[in-house]
Every structure is written in C-alpha cells, then in structure tokens.
Amino acid sequence: MEAAVTLAENGSVVSPKGFRAHGVHCGLRYSKKDLGILYSEVPASAAAVYTQSHFQAAPLKVTQESIAAGGKIQALIVNSGNANACTGRQGLADAYQMRRACAEKLGIHECLTAVASTGVIGERMKMDKILEGIPKLNPVNSEEGSDSFETAILTTDTGVKNAGASIEIDGKTVWIGGAAKGSGMIHPNMATMLGFVTTxxxxxxxxxxHALREITDLTFNQITVDGETSTNDMVLVLANGMAGNDPLNPEHSEWSVFKSAMQEVCKELAKQIAKDGEGATKLIEVQVSGAATVKDARAAAKKVVGSSLVKTAVFGEDANWGRIIGAIGHSSSAVNADQTEIRLGDLCLFSQGEPQNYSEEKAALYLKNKTIVIKVNLAAGNEEATAWGCDLTYDYVKINASYRT
Structure with missing residues (x-):
C-alpha cells in the first residue's frame, strides 16, 4: 500500500455524501437500541465478505442473494439481540421478511436491500417487534443518525466503533467511513463481527x-479475541459514486490512494474490535517480521496474539516471553530458532537462542500500558504482518458464562 492516510476526528458511515443512518429500540433487547438502518440516496456498488463458518446465518444468505442480483445495494437493515442463526426455514423466511419490510419502507426494490443480524444463536426472531420497529427508522445524515445506528448494532460491546478518512481523487474529495461491532466470538476468517463501510x-x-478481499486479509482477518468464529460475520462496503470522481480501477493513477484510505479505516475498526474484547483491559499488537512468506507472517502474528497463555501473561503484567516462544514454536510458519528475536516494545527479551540482559522492572512497567506491542523477528525471510488482540481476564469468563441468562 502507498500513501499515508490520516483518520478524520469524527468520521462515520454518514461522512460520505448521500449516506444516512438511524437506530431505534424495537423490543428485541430490554432497553438498548436494537434495530438500525443504513441508506444511500442512490444505489451503491456493493462488496462483501462473510463468515467461514459452516453454519452461515439466514441474513447472510439473503444479503448474498441481493448483491448477486445486480451488484448494487441501497439500504441495510440490521438488528442486535438475535442472530437469526440455526433457525431453519423459518429463520430464512424471517430474513426475507425483514428485507421486504425495509424495502417497502424506503420505496426501493427488495434486491437493493441487505440484511444483517447479531446476537444469540438458535432463537427465533420476534418478527412482530421487528415489523413494528422498521417504520420508526428515519435515516438522516447527522451525528445523531450515525450514533444511534452504531449503538443499535452492539451486543456485549462496551462502546461504539467508528472511523473515517477523506482523500483527494481526480481533484474531488472522497470520503470513506465505517462502523463496526464485535467483542466476543472474534477470530475472523471472519467472527461475531459486523463491519459496514461507506464511500x-x-x-x-x-x-x-477485489479491494475488500485484499484489505480484509490485512485487517479484519488479523484480529482475534477468543479463537471462536461466529455464524453471522460480515463486512459490507457500499460505494455510491456521489463524489464525482472518474471510476476507480487498478489502472487508475490513484487506485493505491483509495485502497490505502480504505485499509486505514478498516484497520482502525479492526483495532477497536480487538481492544473491546469481552472483559479486555489491554490491546495487544503483534508485529512479525523476517518471515519466509506473507502467509507465514500472518499466521505467526495471529498465533501469538491468539495464545491464551500470552493473553493471560499480558493481563497479569508478567513478561513471560516463554509464552511467546511456545506460541511461535507450534505455529505453521517457518522459523529460524537460533536467530529468532522477541521484543516487548523496544525491550529485547530473547535473541540468538538465549535470554537477553533486560530489566524485569522495565518490562513490568511497560506491561502497565493499555497498548502492548510484541515484536517477533522469525529470521527466515523478508515478509511481515501485524495482528491485533486483547488480554484474557476474569471478566471474560463471567460475561460468557451467563451470556443467555
């Protein structure tokens, strides 16, 4: 990727021209907002990636059908509180009914509508609540609209997740904005993770x-909270063309500028998800260099950040680099064990096959930070990759032991 991109201070899904959003409480949850809508004034080019779970939820199937019909989406209807997953024929019928009701509300064709759901698996949708809630949705291009939408898609998240950036293409200002949710069951090739990006x-x-698939591998697919993949993961990107630039493609002189901005927005959303892991107190960033292949670099980074022993050591503020060695040692990546180097921030803990003369006090002090960077050089090549995750705490067990009750 080329070109440094600076994130906007208050970027959101309504930052790009022509996008509106809203969220309301319809009764799927006790009191929190639980139904949201995202709308483009004109049909938008659509791209999406989905969970790799064998048990793909009904809304994903409906969304795939909508996009396949013509590659365009104009509206998204999304609910929290119920995943509508593993619900059989009735669940699929309910997802279609959500799509139809949203399209009728906006006066657009059903196939221009996408559907997403998140929440408990295996429970039937309360369609009476959904159908009562949809008429209350009035998408607007305002901070209130984006805030209410961002809130409506949350489950165990502790806060909203958003990002945005603007760039110049063909002399036009182009915006990219995004919103996401995700806190538990996060181990993408995708996880309970929803991401919505507008431009x-x-x-x-x-x-x-093409751009989304490439960027997803570098961002959303490089985060993990608990090693679990959900049934409902989806990232949906909508591009409505209202900036007025010449159509982008790989031959366009500013293609890399666009991809860099989109990657930066997606990376920021991914990091916010990792940081907000259920019960988490710290964001862990693992930077792997010296890998034989990009695949090896990604695998090693994700292996370390996903290790329960590494995660608990970070929570306990214990610089036990043996946990990192353990994770790398049984990864699928090529490793030059005699030359591998491990750093905690800039503090070298292990190199040339033996411990280094570092200060345990400095290491312990570093581990009190809210963001912990672990650097691993595999000494097997020239490729690199980064992964993000969080520490594993007592609260993670409490949250998930009573998720349905």
Missing part, C-alpha cells in the same frame, strides 16, 4: 470486491 467514491462492484 462516495465511484467504483464498479468487481473492483470494490
């Missing part, structure tokens, strides 16, 4: 899909 850039669906 007013002009780009055809095929090129948008």
């Amino acid at each position: 007013d850039a002009a780009i055809e669906p095929v090129h948008l899909q």
Whole structure:
C-alpha cells in the first residue's frame, strides 16, 4: 500500500455524501437500541465478505442473494439481540421478511436491500417487534443518525466503533467511513463481527470486491479475541459514486490512494474490535517480521496474539516471553530458532537462542500500558504482518458464562 492516510476526528458511515443512518429500540433487547438502518440516496456498488463458518446465518444468505442480483445495494437493515442463526426455514423466511419490510419502507426494490443480524444463536426472531420497529427508522445524515445506528448494532460491546478518512481523487474529495461491532466470538476468517463501510467514491462492484478481499486479509482477518468464529460475520462496503470522481480501477493513477484510505479505516475498526474484547483491559499488537512468506507472517502474528497463555501473561503484567516462544514454536510458519528475536516494545527479551540482559522492572512497567506491542523477528525471510488482540481476564469468563441468562 502507498500513501499515508490520516483518520478524520469524527468520521462515520454518514461522512460520505448521500449516506444516512438511524437506530431505534424495537423490543428485541430490554432497553438498548436494537434495530438500525443504513441508506444511500442512490444505489451503491456493493462488496462483501462473510463468515467461514459452516453454519452461515439466514441474513447472510439473503444479503448474498441481493448483491448477486445486480451488484448494487441501497439500504441495510440490521438488528442486535438475535442472530437469526440455526433457525431453519423459518429463520430464512424471517430474513426475507425483514428485507421486504425495509424495502417497502424506503420505496426501493427488495434486491437493493441487505440484511444483517447479531446476537444469540438458535432463537427465533420476534418478527412482530421487528415489523413494528422498521417504520420508526428515519435515516438522516447527522451525528445523531450515525450514533444511534452504531449503538443499535452492539451486543456485549462496551462502546461504539467508528472511523473515517477523506482523500483527494481526480481533484474531488472522497470520503470513506465505517462502523463496526464485535467483542466476543472474534477470530475472523471472519467472527461475531459486523463491519459496514461507506464511500462516495465511484467504483464498479468487481473492483470494490477485489479491494475488500485484499484489505480484509490485512485487517479484519488479523484480529482475534477468543479463537471462536461466529455464524453471522460480515463486512459490507457500499460505494455510491456521489463524489464525482472518474471510476476507480487498478489502472487508475490513484487506485493505491483509495485502497490505502480504505485499509486505514478498516484497520482502525479492526483495532477497536480487538481492544473491546469481552472483559479486555489491554490491546495487544503483534508485529512479525523476517518471515519466509506473507502467509507465514500472518499466521505467526495471529498465533501469538491468539495464545491464551500470552493473553493471560499480558493481563497479569508478567513478561513471560516463554509464552511467546511456545506460541511461535507450534505455529505453521517457518522459523529460524537460533536467530529468532522477541521484543516487548523496544525491550529485547530473547535473541540468538538465549535470554537477553533486560530489566524485569522495565518490562513490568511497560506491561502497565493499555497498548502492548510484541515484536517477533522469525529470521527466515523478508515478509511481515501485524495482528491485533486483547488480554484474557476474569471478566471474560463471567460475561460468557451467563451470556443467555
């Protein structure tokens, strides 16, 4: 990727031209907002990636059908509190009914509507609540609209997740904005993770899909909270073209600028998800260098950040680099064990096959930070990758031991 991109201070899904959003409480949850809508004034090129789980939830199937119909989406209806997953034929019928009701509300074709759900698996949707709530949704281009939408998609999250950036393409200001949810069951090739990205850039669906797949591998697929993949994971990108730039494609002179901005927004959303892992107190960033292949670099980074022993050591503020060695030692990556180096921040803990003369006091002090960076050089090549996760705390057990009750 080229070109440094600076994130906007208050970027959101409504930052790009022509996008509106809203969220309301319809009764799926006790009191929190639980139904949201995202709307583009014109049909937008659409691209999406989905969970790799064998048990793909009904809303994902409906969304895939909508996008396949013409590559365009104009509206998204999303609920929290119920995943509508593993609910059989009735669940699929309910997802279709949500799509139909949203389309009728906006006066658009059903196939221009996407559907997403998140929450408890295996419970039937309270469609009476959904159908009562949809007419109350009035998407607006305002901070209140984006805030209410961001809140409506949350489950065990402790706060909203958003990001945005603007760039210049063909002399036009192009915006990219995003919102996400995710706190537990996070181990993408995708997880209970929903990401919605909007842009007013002009780009055809095929090129948008190509960019999204590449960027997802570098961002959303490089986070983990607990090693569990959900049934409902989805990242949906909508590009409505209202910025007025020449259509983007790999031959466009500013293609890399667009991809860099989109990657930065997605990376920021991914990091916010990792930081907000259920019960988490620290964000862990693992930077792997010296890998034989990019695949090896990604695998090693994710292996370390996903290790329960590494995560608990970070929570306990214990610089036990043996936990990191343990994770790398049984990863699928090529490793030059005699040359591997491990650093905690800038403090070298292990190198040349033996412990280094570092200060335990400095290491313990570093581990009190809210963001912990672990650097691993595999000494096997020139490739690199980064992964993000969080510490594993007592509260994670408490939250998940009583998730349904």
